[in-house]
Every structure is written in C-alpha cells, then in structure tokens.
Amino acid sequence: MQRVSVSKISDYTDQEVTINGWLYNIRSSGKLMFPEIRDGSGIIQGVVVKSAVSERVWEDFSKLTQESSIKVKGTVSKHPKKEGVFELQINDVEIIQIAEPYPITPKEHGVEFLMDRRHLWLRSPRQVSILRVRNEIIQTIRDYMYDNGFILFDTPIFTPNACEGTSTLFSTEYFDMGKAYLSQSGQLYAEAGAMALGKVYTLGPTFRAENSMTRRHLTEFWMMEPEMAFYDIDDDMDLIEDFLENVVQRVLKNCRKELELLGRNVSKLENVKKPFPRITYDEAIEILIKKDIPLIRKTSNGEEQIRPFPWGEDFGAPHEEAIVEDFDKPVMVHRWPAEAKSFYMKRDPSNPKIALGVDVLAPEGFGEIIGGSQREDNFAELEKRIIEHQLPLEEFQWFLDLRRYGSVPHSGFGLGIERMVNWICNLENIREAIPFARRPNRITP
RNA sequence: UCGACAGUAGCUCAAUGGUGGAGCAUUCGGCUGUUAACCGAAGGGUUACAGGUUCAAGUCCUGUCUGUCGAGCCA
Known part of the structure; x- marks a missing residue:
C-alpha cells in the first residue's frame, strides 16, 4: 500500500493509495459522502459510496468532525466533472482522533478571533499558501547568496548597546553585566564579517520595541543583511536589483498555485525585472513638488502643511506613495540628506550633506522593503559621527577597529523578510506573513 | 504615544429611544455527484464594563477596557 501526499496524487491514477491527514470539510447526500482531506501538501476530495463500503466505514465517516485526524485508503480517480482534478474513491478509513468541535469554520471570521487561534488558523489553505511562499523566498535568498x-x-541577538542608536530596544538583565538589548540589526557585526570573509550575509530575527500599530510593522521580524567589502553604493544597488529580480522570478516559477489561491495579480510581479528605476533624493523631491505633496508637521494645535516639500526632510507614507505610483517596479531612492540618516553611512565625497544611502520602495504601495548604504570607512569621520550622535564611544571601539586595520569601502543592505512576503503575497496585514506574529498588543499564542 | 471607527448568540452581522433577530456552527431528521452543498426542526443572550439622561437605553451622554485602521518610527 502506497502512502502518498496529496500534491503527488496525479502520479497514482487508478492505483490504491493511503493518505494520512485531517478532515477539512465533509458534505453528505444520503447515501454518498464527500469528505475533503488535507495533508499539508494539498486538499483532495474523497468519495464514500454507502453501497460500496462496509457499514463500519460508513459509520466512521458519519462520526467525523472537522479537523479529525484520519488515514484513508482508496483508489485515485479523475474527477467526473473537473478537468485535471483528482479524487479518492474511499474504501477504508482509520480514525486517529475525532476532533472536538473546531472553532474555525469554513465561514468568515474576524482578525482578532483568528489571531487568538493562530495555531489553528495556520491550517487554512490561505495561510498554508503564504507560508509556502515565505519558505520559497527564504530558500531563494539562501541559494542566491x-x-x-x-x-x-x-x-548575536544579545547586544550591549543600541546598534544604530535610534529606535527603542527590548532590554533584559544579563547576569551581573547590567542590561543587554535584543538586536535590532546584525549590520555592525556583519561589517566585521565582511572584513574577514569578503561577502557575508546574516539572516535572523530582529527586535524593535516601537509601539507601531500598522499593517507593516512587527516587534519581532526576520531580516536578511548582506555586507560586502569593496562595494560602493552603486555596486550595492546593482546587487539589490539582481537579487530582487531573482527572488521574485523564482517565487513566480515555483509558487504559481499559491499566488493564484491568494488572488495575487501575478502580471505585476512578472514585471519585476532589471533595470529598476534609480532616483536620487533630489529627484524624488522634484516629484513631490510637481505633485504638490506637502510636508506635514505636527504642531501644538494640530498639523501644519509645508510646501514646497523642503530639502532635508525624511519621507512619510504619502510621499513614498506619490513617488512609487508612477512606476511598476521597485524604486531605489538614493543619496539622502545625511541628517535624516544613520551615523554609519558614508557621506558623498562631492557633497558632505549627502549620505550614500538607498531605500527600496516596493510597488503597489507596499512601502519600504530594503534600506541600505555605503558605510563610513574613514576612522576619523566615523569617530566624529559616533560622538555627534552621543553614542557610547567605548562600546564602538571594536567597530572603529574595522577602520583602523585595513579599512576598505564597503556596503550592504537590510531586507525585511515579512515585508517581502507582504508584497509578493499582496497581504493586507504583515501579521499573516509570519507563523506567529509579535506586535505591541500580542505575544500569544 | 496621537487620531478616527468599532464592541449584540460559539462565529459573521441586523435591530426609528418602545417585546433583541438572521445566516453559519452545534444536536436531531431528510436527500446517490456534493463544492463555504441543500431542505426541515431544536437548543443557544448580564447587548465589553461602570455610571448618567429618560416613563422607557443595544440605541443618547461620560469614563474605563479591548480591538481595527491611520499617523509617527522603521525593515
């Protein structure tokens, strides 16, 4: 007896097989039953004919509830009405467990209800598809790298200081050494790696204690950060472009079914091919001015709209949207005002007010998916920056060592895995892009 | 943290300030090709919580809690 997975069922036409799985749904029609069985790889409809099975098998199926675990035996056949669809003519069943009444019915549910039962929600076809795409994205990243x-x-995840000195970090007691913080980025350490190995990448969880309650934020998320010695900002953008094209095209190739189930418009992804638009911050501002998008600044008695958009300010959601809407590919915005960017970014040699950073904005309004830069490789400049940003100089001595001993131009970027999943799967909220989302108001299940 | 909106059966939602309903789920019955199957019946309620206005509050007012969306921060 062949034990087969649903995804491989078409190879076994007219053969008797066993499928191990769970009852997804069942419809009955007097002397016929149509149980749908899922096994993680797919869902197949079974057919139980009362006159063709033993009384015991018929009664067993009558008892089954949604999500009951079973082993079913039957013959694979073509669906009489649907082309290319297979079903299982069932002749035997072994019940592993009859499930208690299952809370997630095949009807609609609200987000809170589903998130409270995330451990069960993961079994639904939509969630399974998203997690398969996530798997493909991560596997492609690893293969590409x-x-x-x-x-x-x-x-490391435990770090002694605030890496970039900006966002709020989670802290914990670290023996008698005072406070340790959960890493918000592996970049600084990856720079050490690049000086040792040339080209490195880190892929792991990162943590931000910001109280961000939006569709694009998690408190715990996965980030992929490559770091390359002897790469300048333009090399960095060349890599981003090639990398993103590679990931998107492979997901398209290997996850068609999943994307279709998610209702993803794949033609928009098919379009993601080199070259991507590269615009400088200055050019981006021209777009904002042309479209008359003001800077909105909060004041004591409300908001204030400033136009034309002043040079030096960082972009908010409406600005990103306006910049992206004319393009159908990821947009790389580069060469930013230094004041709006992190301390470790290298200044443009031709203009010290400019930092050699790049943000990649996903199309269709999914926002920033990548932030990268060429790093400051000059010892004196970097030390000055650390002091200016009031960061603890002692903690950064090892980082400065990278500029003391054989400093070279180097660059890298950080890619948010969940934001990538969010975009490729066309999700409404990032909480579906990771098995167990952590947000400011949720740490369970 | 700020702003907008919301909270009614297990779930998704109705209900002019005047006797709280429906679909699904559950239980029982029917149906030999069903596709969120369908048909019939039954059970199921402290309307988030605390106050207030009113002859009368799910509905209006105040506060609290919870959630969703948006802003800021960022990947």
Whole structure:
C-alpha cells in the first residue's frame, strides 16, 4: 500500500493509495459522502459510496468532525466533472482522533478571533499558501547568496548597546553585566564579517520595541543583511536589483498555485525585472513638488502643511506613495540628506550633506522593503559621527577597529523578510506573513 | 504615544429611544455527484464594563477596557 501526499496524487491514477491527514470539510447526500482531506501538501476530495463500503466505514465517516485526524485508503480517480482534478474513491478509513468541535469554520471570521487561534488558523489553505511562499523566498535568498559567493554569518541577538542608536530596544538583565538589548540589526557585526570573509550575509530575527500599530510593522521580524567589502553604493544597488529580480522570478516559477489561491495579480510581479528605476533624493523631491505633496508637521494645535516639500526632510507614507505610483517596479531612492540618516553611512565625497544611502520602495504601495548604504570607512569621520550622535564611544571601539586595520569601502543592505512576503503575497496585514506574529498588543499564542 | 471607527448568540452581522433577530456552527431528521452543498426542526443572550439622561437605553451622554485602521518610527 502506497502512502502518498496529496500534491503527488496525479502520479497514482487508478492505483490504491493511503493518505494520512485531517478532515477539512465533509458534505453528505444520503447515501454518498464527500469528505475533503488535507495533508499539508494539498486538499483532495474523497468519495464514500454507502453501497460500496462496509457499514463500519460508513459509520466512521458519519462520526467525523472537522479537523479529525484520519488515514484513508482508496483508489485515485479523475474527477467526473473537473478537468485535471483528482479524487479518492474511499474504501477504508482509520480514525486517529475525532476532533472536538473546531472553532474555525469554513465561514468568515474576524482578525482578532483568528489571531487568538493562530495555531489553528495556520491550517487554512490561505495561510498554508503564504507560508509556502515565505519558505520559497527564504530558500531563494539562501541559494542566491550561496551561489554568489556570500558566506552565512550569524550575528548575536544579545547586544550591549543600541546598534544604530535610534529606535527603542527590548532590554533584559544579563547576569551581573547590567542590561543587554535584543538586536535590532546584525549590520555592525556583519561589517566585521565582511572584513574577514569578503561577502557575508546574516539572516535572523530582529527586535524593535516601537509601539507601531500598522499593517507593516512587527516587534519581532526576520531580516536578511548582506555586507560586502569593496562595494560602493552603486555596486550595492546593482546587487539589490539582481537579487530582487531573482527572488521574485523564482517565487513566480515555483509558487504559481499559491499566488493564484491568494488572488495575487501575478502580471505585476512578472514585471519585476532589471533595470529598476534609480532616483536620487533630489529627484524624488522634484516629484513631490510637481505633485504638490506637502510636508506635514505636527504642531501644538494640530498639523501644519509645508510646501514646497523642503530639502532635508525624511519621507512619510504619502510621499513614498506619490513617488512609487508612477512606476511598476521597485524604486531605489538614493543619496539622502545625511541628517535624516544613520551615523554609519558614508557621506558623498562631492557633497558632505549627502549620505550614500538607498531605500527600496516596493510597488503597489507596499512601502519600504530594503534600506541600505555605503558605510563610513574613514576612522576619523566615523569617530566624529559616533560622538555627534552621543553614542557610547567605548562600546564602538571594536567597530572603529574595522577602520583602523585595513579599512576598505564597503556596503550592504537590510531586507525585511515579512515585508517581502507582504508584497509578493499582496497581504493586507504583515501579521499573516509570519507563523506567529509579535506586535505591541500580542505575544500569544 | 496621537487620531478616527468599532464592541449584540460559539462565529459573521441586523435591530426609528418602545417585546433583541438572521445566516453559519452545534444536536436531531431528510436527500446517490456534493463544492463555504441543500431542505426541515431544536437548543443557544448580564447587548465589553461602570455610571448618567429618560416613563422607557443595544440605541443618547461620560469614563474605563479591548480591538481595527491611520499617523509617527522603521525593515
């Protein structure tokens, strides 16, 4: 007896097989039953004919509830009405467990209800599809990096200081050494890796204690950060472009079914091919001015609209949207006002007010998916920046060492895995892009 | 943290300030090709919580809690 997975069922036409799985749904029609069985790889409709099975089998199926675990035996046949669809003519069943009444019915539910039962919600076809796409994205990243000579370089999660000195971090007691913080980025350590191995990447969880309650934020999320020695900002953008094209095209190739189930308009993804638009911050501002999008600044008695958009300010959601809407590919915005960016970014040699950073904005309004830059490689400049940003100089001595001993131009970027999933799957909220989302108001299940 | 909106049966939602309903789920019955199957019946309620206005509050007012969306922060 062959034990087969539903995804491989078409290879077994007219053969008797066993499928191990769960009852997804069942319809009965007097002397006929149509149980739908899912096994993680797919869902298949079974057919139980009362006159063709033993009384015991018929009664067993009458008892089954949604999500009961079973082993079913039957013959694979073509669906009489649907082309290319297979079903299982069932002749035997072994009940592993009859499930208690299952809370998630095949009807509509609200988000809170589903998130409270996330451990069960994961079984639904939509969630299974998203997680398969997530798997494909991560596998593609690993393959791409490996094939292009990058070395996986795991960075620590406990860190003694605020890496970039900006966002709020989670803290915990670290023995008698005071406070430790959960890493918000592996970048600084990856820079050490790049000086040792040339091209490295880190892929792991990162943590932000910001109280961000939006459709694009998690408190715990996965980030992929490559770091390359002897790469300038333009090399960095070349890599981003090639990398993103590679990931999107492979997901399209290997996850068609999943994307279709999710209702994803795949033609928009098919379009994601090199070259991507590259615009400078200055050019982006021109777009904002042309479209008359003001800077909105909060004041004591409300908001104030400033136009034309002043040079030096960072972009908010409406600005990103306006910049992206004319393009059908990810847009790379580069060469930012230094004041709006992190301390470690290298200044443009031709204009010290400019930092050699790049943000990649996904199309269709999904927002920033990548932030990258060329790093400051000059010892004196970097030390000055650390002091200016009032960061603890002692904690950064090792980081400065990278500029003391054989400093070279180097660059890298950070890609938010969940934001990538969010975009490729066309999700409404990022909480569906990770098995167990952590947000400011949720830590369970 | 700020702003907008919401909270009614297990779930998704109705209900002019005047006797709280429906579909699904559950239980029982029917149906030999069903597709969120269908048909019939039954059970199921402290209307988030605390106050207030009113002859009368699910409905109006105040506060609290919870959630969703948006802003800021960012990947």
